[in-house]
Amino acid sequence: MANYKSDQITNSDAKPPVMNKNNTSGGRVRRMCFTYTVLTGGVAIGDTIQLCRVPSAARHFGGRVEHDAVGAATATLSMGDGTTATKYSAATLVDTAGGFDFGKTVALDFMAELAGDVVFTATVGTAALTAGKVIKGYVEYMAD
16 A cells, blocks of 8 residues: 655655745634625626735635625626636525535635735626625635
């Protein structure tokens, strides 16, 4: 039976040892929270909502959105970085109260080191959002 080592164990076992980056070993895990109340007049299809900013060189661990029934029967939100609308989640129905995780798989950039400050952004799809409804959530990340 073969034994394999993670990158971090390989670094620790090296002679001399190689320091792991703080954003993979020994850094502090933080949670950046956000709250958004849909404005009077609602939010239209294709509009974006900037939710929170995570600093450069942090390693993100995804997050969670909880929401009211924020739109019509087909209303969706996708999570991205302001450039790619679905970088962290595909369009997810938000027509009934509930929640969804984002950025929790390798394909959705789980544990990616951020090259610059990233503004986590929700993009509205399929139907407009209703005024007065609330979206809350967080992004977890490791830095320093």
